[in-house]
Amino acid sequence: MSAATGPAAKTERLLNLVLVLLYTRRPLSKAQIRGLVPQYGETASTEAFDRMFERDKDELRALGVPLATEEIDAFHEDEPGYRIHQRDYALPDLEFEPDELAVLGLASRSWAHASMAGPAAQALRKLRAAGVERDEGALIGIEPRLRTKEPAFDAVKDAVLSRTPITFTYRRPESSEASVRRVQPWSLVQWNGRWYLTGFDLDRDDTRVFRLSRVDGGVRTAGRAGSFEVPADHEARIMVQRSAPRGEARPARLLVRPGAAHSLRRRATSSSEVDSGWTELAIEFRDVDGFAAEIAGHADNVQVVEPADLVERVQTQLRAVLAVHEAGA
Amino acid sequence: MAAETATNRLARLLTMVPWLVNRQGIALEEAADGLGVSVAQLEADLNLLFLCGYGQMPDELIEADWEEGRVFVGNADTISRPLRLGVDEAVTLIVGLRTLLDVPGLTDQGAIERALAKLESAAGTAAEPAARVSVDLAGRGVDDEVLSRARQGVQEDRRLHLTYHVPGRDESTERDVDPMRVIAADGHWYLEGWCHRAEGVRIFRLDRVEDLTVLDEDGTPPEGVAPRDIGESIFSPAEDDLLVTVRLLPGALWVSDYYPVESATDAEDGSRTITLRTADTAWIERLVLRMGGHAVVLSPQDLSERIVSRAMAALEPQTHDVD
Numbered sequence: 001m002s003a004a005t006g007p008a009a010k011t012e013r014l015l016n017l018v019l020v021l022l023y024t025r026r027p028l029s030k031a032q033i034r035g036l037v038p039q040y041g042e043t044a045s046t047e048a049f050d051r052m053f054e055r056d057k058d059e060l061r062a063l064g065v066p067l068a069t070e071e072i073d074a075f076h077e078d079e080p081g082y083r084i085h086q087r088d089y090a091l092p093d094l095e096f097e098p099d100e101l102a103v104l105g106l107a108s109r110s111w112a113h114a115s116m117a118g119p120a121a122q123a124l125r126k127l128r129a130a131g132v133e134r135d136e137g138a139l140i141g142i143e144p145r146l147r148t149k150e151p152a153f154d155a156v157k158d159a160v161l162s163r164t165p166i167t168f169t170y171r172r173p174e175s176s177e178a179s180v181r182r183v184q185p186w187s188l189v190q191w192n193g194r195w196y197l198t199g200f201d202l203d204r205d206d207t208r209v210f211r212l213s214r215v216d217g218g219v220r221t222a223g224r225a226g227s228f229e230v231p232a233d234h235e236a237r238i239m240v241q242r243s244a245p246r247g248e249a250r251p252a253r254l255l256v257r258p259g260a261a262h263s264l265r266r267r268a269t270s271s272s273e274v275d276s277g278w279t280e281l282a283i284e285f286r287d288v289d290g291f292a293a294e295i296a297g298h299a300d301n302v303q304v305v306e307p308a309d310l311v312e313r314v315q316t317q318l319r320a321v322l323a324v325h326e327a328g329a
Numbered sequence: 330m331a332a333e334t335a336t337n338r339l340a341r342l343l344t345m346v347p348w349l350v351n352r353q354g355i356a357l358e359e360a361a362d363g364l365g366v367s368v369a370q371l372e373a374d375l376n377l378l379f380l381c382g383y384g385q386m387p388d389e390l391i392e393a394d395w396e397e398g399r400v401f402v403g404n405a406d407t408i409s410r411p412l413r414l415g416v417d418e419a420v421t422l423i424v425g426l427r428t429l430l431d432v433p434g435l436t437d438q439g440a441i442e443r444a445l446a447k448l449e450s451a452a453g454t455a456a457e458p459a460a461r462v463s464v465d466l467a468g469r470g471v472d473d474e475v476l477s478r479a480r481q482g483v484q485e486d487r488r489l490h491l492t493y494h495v496p497g498r499d500e501s502t503e504r505d506v507d508p509m510r511v512i513a514a515d516g517h518w519y520l521e522g523w524c525h526r527a528e529g530v531r532i533f534r535l536d537r538v539e540d541l542t543v544l545d546e547d548g549t550p551p552e553g554v555a556p557r558d559i560g561e562s563i564f565s566p567a568e569d570d571l572l573v574t575v576r577l578l579p580g581a582l583w584v585s586d587y588y589p590v591e592s593a594t595d596a597e598d599g600s601r602t603i604t605l606r607t608a609d610t611a612w613i614e615r616l617v618l619r620m621g622g623h624a625v626v627l628s629p630q631d632l633s634e635r636i637v638s639r640a641m642a643a644l645e646p647q648t649h650d651v652d
Binding site: 007008010011012014015016018019020022023024036038059060062063064065066086088089090091092094096097099100101102103104106107108110111116119120121122123124125126127128129130141142143144145146147157160161162171186187188189190191192193194213214230236237259262263266293294296297298299300302303314315316317318319320321322323324325326 | 332333334335336338339340341342343344347348351363364365373377378380381382383384385391407408410411412413414415416417418419420421422424425426428429432437439440441443444447448450451455458461462463464465466480481483484494500501510511512513514515516517537539579583614615616617618619620621622623625626633636637639640641642643644
């Protein structure tokens with residue numbers, strides 16, 4: 001097993017750098033670092049070393065390693081020194097009770113099938129590094145499973161966490177036209193099993209809710225991290241829930257075939273048997289399109305009696321289904 | 330494992346060292362399992378570790394020994410504590426715990442609140458962005474009572490009696506179930522357990538449970554019966570299930586995100602053709618009927634014909650009167 005080339009050599013170099021900077025009691029100059037990390041010693045020129053070291057510093061910081069730049073001493077005013085303080089580096093000592101470890105395990109596993117499975121498992125391993133492993137999985141009796149199937153999730157998540165403006169193409173269901181949006185991403189909310197982004201739309205100059213599954217293609221950053229503030233009174237969940245279609249509750253009357261459409265029967269405010277065994281249901285609805293689609297799903301098992309606009313929407317839906325299937329046949 | 334970047338591997342090693350230092354002499358296989366890597370990967374990692382140190386003199390290098398099948402790591406004091414939690418790491422656990430805290434009728438709130446408080450103080454500034462990610466598990470149409478009784482069954486190993494609506498056949502059924510777990514996924518709550526009526530492991534959606542009673546009977550599932558590995562999807566298609574091909578027009582593309590598709594092919598015109606496997610086509614029929622022409626069944630032919638004939642029957646007014 002040789003670690004002389006490729007990514008393994010880089011991991012070795014970075015690990016040596018971390019060890020050297022954690023071990024030192026005083027800030028080290030670049031020249032000292034070059035002498036202590038063998039992979040830097042092998043670089044062809046000072047310029048090549050400088051470039052490599054700069055990149056490595058950035059990558060370590062991106063990883064969360066608190067690499068500090070400090071004055072070496074009064075005689076080296078213009079030459080910075082580098083070190084990593086153990087107190088900034090190490091996770092504080094934590095003592096978790098067994099039941100706390102169990103719920104932490106559950107919290108971590110809830111991401112097991114999502115794109116954040118790696119960080120979730122890594123975090124738990126860190127917390128348990130010194131701890132005893134006792135995992136009463138069934139303690140709580142439930143298992144949430146968070147999923148992140150939307151291709152845009154990771155890029156949007158990074159932007160929300162770092163407060164970085166983004167731009168993306170968005171497709172609304174009612175129009176086939178896609179539009180390019182520039183957004184300050186404020187919050188991510190999972191609701192009814194779907195991820196939503198709330199934020200400030202820079203072109204529309206107003207707050208907006210976006211469903212992540214409707215983001216079409218890539219998400220690009222459009223500004224610096226931390227370049228905006230999220231209003232302290234922003235209530236993401238409420239904003240997402242309000243974005244769902246809502247209208248006045250209206251009554252409808254439906255006829256339902258014997259034994260069919262249980263999901264509708266269960267929501268009925270009243271029901272009565274009519275001729276030939278069919279049942280008449282009274283149901284309240286708000287979103288006429290959503291309700292029409294649901295009824296269309298039951299096809300010949302349900303007939304709408306009133307209101308007239310619901311009858312018409314259901315028929316429009318079904319005619320469209322007929323049209324595309326007959327065209328394809 | 331997909332090609333791991335050098336920095337990701339470094340992050341993994343910085344977590345692995347403290348974990349191993351606190352478990353000196355752990356068996357190689359057990360360590361690999363606990364660290365979530367293969368034995369070969371662990372050996373490669375240990376090989377890399379002992380090349381590293383704060384200097385290159387032998388006493389400055391990390392010691393790593395696994396010759397006898399037991400792992401010892403020494404001279405690694407500088408990295409014997411884990412690196413602080415990164416933002417993604419802190420966010421996953423904090424959001425996960427807050428999600429649990431929101432579950433109605435939970436009896437273990439104390440443990441969650443304590444864990445959350447410790448975690449937030451340990452994570453420091455990395456915890457702050459977690460406030461901007463949240464999950465609302467409240468499923469549509471699930472009765473809190475049904476949910477809490479299902480959980481009670483799981484925790485106390487008691488048999489449950491369910492009145493369950495089977496959507497595919499659109500009928501109500503009565504069954505006894507030995508509960509295994511309650512799952513929240515994709516906006517719904519599910520109960521998984523051994524169903525005495527089906528004599529197999531079944532998953533029930535809680536919003537389709539019309540009634541649920543906790544029986545005064547032991548509900549331990551039969552010997553050797555395990556929950557299904559749900560993996561990517563709550564549905565678990567079988568090899569011999571029917572293969573259905575559906576063309577989705579723009580506006581219906583979300584369907585391929587929310588159902589377990591076998592394949593998906595995008596066309597120039599913005600449409601997408603998907604295939605799915607299912608034992609029961611009733612749900613596909615209903616899905617396509619409610620898509621208002623944005624989804625077209627291409628095959629099998631009889632499914633497409635059935636959709637056409639049902640739509641036509643629905644468009645003929647008052648058919649129920651002439652039954």
